[in-house]
Amino acid sequence: MQFSQIKGQNNVIRKLISTIDRNQFPHAVLINGKDGYGNLALALALAQYLSCTNKSQSNADSCGECPSCRKYQKLIHPDLHLIFPTNTTNKVKKDNKSSLFYSEFREFVFNNGGYGDLNDWLTFSGVEGKQGIINVADANDIVSLLTLKAYEAQYKIMVVWNIDKMNTQASNTILKILEEPYPNTVFIFTTKNKENILPTILSRVQQINIGPIDNDIIEQELRILHPEYSEEEIKKDAFLSEGNILNIRQAYIDKVSEYFQMFIELNRLAFSYKTKVSEILTFTETFSKMSKDIQKDFLAYCSKTIEKCWQYSIGMQFLQHPLYLAEEKFKKNYPKFITKNNLEGIFNVLEKSQKNIDRNANVKINMTNMIIKLGVLFEKR
Numbered sequence: 189m190q191f192s193q194i195k196g197q198n199n200v201i202r203k204l205i206s207t208i209d210r211n212q213f214p215h216a217v218l219i220n221g222k223d224g225y226g227n228l229a230l231a232l233a234l235a236q237y238l239s240c241t242n243k244s245q246s247n248a249d250s251c252g253e254c255p256s257c258r259k260y261q262k263l264i265h266p267d268l269h270l271i272f273p274t275n276t277t278n279k280v281k282k283d284n285k286s287s288l289f290y291s292e293f294r295e296f297v298f299n300n301g302g303y304g305d306l307n308d309w310l311t312f313s314g315v316e317g318k319q320g321i322i323n324v325a326d327a328n329d330i331v332s333l334l335t336l337k338a339y340e341a342q343y344k345i346m347v348v349w350n351i352d353k354m355n356t357q358a359s360n361t362i363l364k365i366l367e368e369p370y371p372n373t374v375f376i377f378t379t380k381n382k383e384n385i386l387p388t389i390l391s392r393v394q395q396i397n398i399g400p401i402d403n404d405i406i407e408q409e410l411r412i413l414h415p416e417y418s419e420e421e422i423k424k425d426a427f428l429s430e431g432n433i434l435n436i437r438q439a440y441i442d443k444v445s446e447y448f449q450m451f452i453e454l455n456r457l458a459f460s461y462k463t464k465v466s467e468i469l470t471f472t473e474t475f476s477k478m479s480k481d482i483q484k485d486f487l488a489y490c491s492k493t494i495e496k497c498w499q500y501s502i503g504m505q506f507l508q509h510p511l512y513l514a515e516e517k518f519k520k521n522y523p524k525f526i527t528k529n530n531l532e533g534i535f536n537v538l539e540k541s542q543k544n545i546d547r548n549a550n551v552k553i554n555m556t557n558m559i560i561k562l563g564v565l566f567e568k569r
């Protein structure tokens with residue numbers, strides 16, 4: 189994969205190239221950001237660039253044509269090693285590890301250009317209803333690969349996708365390697381859940397943060413995907429995707445469009461909780477029929493949106509208003525109701541409601557209480 193195939197992330201790519209060209213690339217990096225921001229695609233393009241024998245600074249990319257690049261593009265370079273979460277399947281009934289899933293993983297990456305998420309991968313590889321794990325068999329593979337000399341390239345490169353899925357035993361094995369780096373070996377880790385990585389590992393890697401993909405790039409992808417869409421529909425879906433290319437899928441757009449409408453409705457009810465009792469009951473009735481996971485997901489969405497409104501109201505610069513799709517009056521006024529006086533209280537109420545769902549509390553009572561408490565907090569702004 190070449191940098192030219194990465195969607196956005198230009199600043200990060202420029203910095204990476206400059207570090208490599210100055211021979212200052214560290215022995216271990218962690219690309220931190222969502223799958224739909226391109227963490228795997230970037231890791232693979234970076235690995236290819238490091239190994240390219242014909243890179244030119246004027247191109248700011250691997251050449252794509254040298255023997256190394258050709259092998260990298262097929263993900264068959266003998267000095268590239270891929271580690272990713274797996275589990276047992278119908279085909280691999282025990283002792284699952286990455287090397288047993290190589291051909292499937294290559295196909296998966298070719299199908300989505302490096303922009304797939306862990307659930308997609310687990311489904312694709314035939315793991316049903318189980319977690320993906322990087323276990324000690326993978327870590328032992330890494331150790332034995334390290335003791336070999338690089339076959340062809342200057343570097344041996346280990347790309348570990350979703351390192352946060354590494355279990356403790358495997359993490360401890362990797363930690364020993366990171367403490368005493370092997371010459372000419374580069375680790376490129378990726379994660380979207382940095383908080384699940386051992387702090388001792390984190391402290392030994394250089395972190396590279398990647399953020400949402402620029403709106404105009406997402407809009408361009410949508411135009412290709414949906415030539416039938418109007419510009420208004422393109423802008424709406426781009427907004428809802430939040431810079432995550434995986435979120436332009438219809439199922440996600442549908443889900444989050446519904447969340448958005450519910451968020452507006454929930455807040456309207458909270459504003460006039462004293463007079464809208466019957467509407468509150470209708471809302472909680474609808475809410476109670478959704479699955480627990482969706483209920484919690486929706487409340488998390490509310491917290492995130494409120495946080496953005498707060499940031500917006502204190503003047504943080506956003507490309508778009510956090511309530512871009514709401515009608516003008518709501519869009520203009522709502523952020524004013526989130527202030528330093530009630531922000532913490534609002535988060536606490538939302539968090540407590542999520543916990544109540546876990547505790548199997550009565551959903552309708554839980555939601556009714558939440559709406560009233562939010563209304564009271566809005567009054568205290």
Ligand SMILES: [Zn+2]
Binds near residue numbers: 256
């Ligand atoms: Zn090349």
